[in-house]
Each structure stands twice: as structure tokens, then as C-alpha cells.
Amino acid sequence: MSSEIQSSRSVVMEKMFAHPQQKVWRALTEKALVAQWLMKNDFEPEVGRRFQLRSEPMPNWDGIIDCEVLVVEPLKELSYRWSTFGLDTVVNFTLTPTEGGTLVHMEHSGFPMDRDANYKGAMYGWQKFLGAMDKVVGELGAE
């Protein structure tokens, strides 16, 4: 068994778009455009701005993701906190101009669990995650 302690995992997505950086940046930061590919929102590209992403409510979930803008570096980097279900994660986009387009690298990080991690390692992340959960107890309505 690996002794490495892995406390969180990420989802990484990378895609080349045949469109200029300026245009991709707009799609990531103008709320009307964001609504078309991601979710309805009240986003503004200002660090510290709190906003919500709203999707269709489902049983046991109101469909709301609470966010806070962490990084805005025009045309290059956008990052926001992404909290839902008491799971506090971070989404980060970086844009790199390439010949004929823009490379978008997205990393959604801070997931507390890893099925493959050794148990101790998993517990580290788990406890960190649980700490954040205190805040949402009321909303979830503990049984």
C-alpha cells in the first residue's frame, strides 16, 4: 500500500477551441453567455464576488451552487469557489493562446475522497471536508 497521503482529487479537463482568447474569455465571464453553456447565474468578474449557479432542483438538492470569485486575470485565468452539498471545491480555468485558437485548461479541485487512497490519507481529506460541513447542517436538516 502506498504511504502517500492524498487528501484531495481533481477533475481536469483540457480542450482546444478554434476561437480567439478574447472570445473564450467572454464566454467564461459574461453571465448571459455563462448561462448558455454552464448554468443560470449572477456572476460578475470581480474578486470576492459571491454568486450562485442555478440548475434544476432535484430530490434532495435545491440545484444551487454557491460560488465566490477567487481569481480574475483578464483573458488568462478565472477561478471560483464552488460549494454545494457541503462539498467545498474550487474551479480554475486557464486560457492559453495557441496557433489558431485557445487552449482551455479546467481543474475542479478539492474533492475530499479517493477510493484508491489508503484509508488514513482519505481520512485527512475527509476530516477537512467534514469541518466545512458544519456550515450546511441547518440547510440540510440533519436527521
Add this chain to the structure above:
Amino acid sequence: MKSASPQHVFRALADPTRRAIFEELTRQGEQTVHALTSFAGVSQPAVSKHLTVLKKARLVRHRRAGRETHYRAQPEALAPMADWLRAYSTFWRERFDRLEALLDGMEP
């Protein structure tokens, strides 16, 4: 063993006492209700109630031995959490496709 839904697991662990009990079981291994009661510092009926919720979320298992009931943690019950990664991978792949469609349709 079938896993509980992430919501069940979240909810079960949303309560600080239940969380403490679960963490104690992961640290110490199998414990009696008796031992857990003195650890948690609440009444035994309260501990039993918490254990029932944890059991429903499949976070703990129990066995009876004589007059004592022993509980142990089920680390694999945390596996539904790992499904978040898979769910979000699918989510983002799909959204990136939509982003591409949007960009293709936008004025330059």
C-alpha cells in the same frame, strides 16, 4: 455491499456527535455502545439513535455479543464520495461541448 447515496452519507455525518462517533470508530476500531457512550458524553439512547442513522448510511456495522453490541466503521461506505469525481468528469465534458457549440455560434 450496496452503498448508501452521497446525500445519506452527508446527512448522517452532518451532525457533530455522529461525526465524532464515526471518527472514533475509524481510529479505535470496534467499540461497544457502552464505550461509545462514555466517549461521546451523551446518553446511551442518544448514542444508539446516532448509531442507527450511521447504520442506515452504511457507515457502521454492528454485531451482538452477549449483552453488548459492538460497532465498527465501514470505510468503504465513503466510496459514494468518490462518485463525485466521476459525476463531475461527465458534467464538465458535457459543459465543454456546450461551450464549444456556444463559441461556434457567437459572432467573432
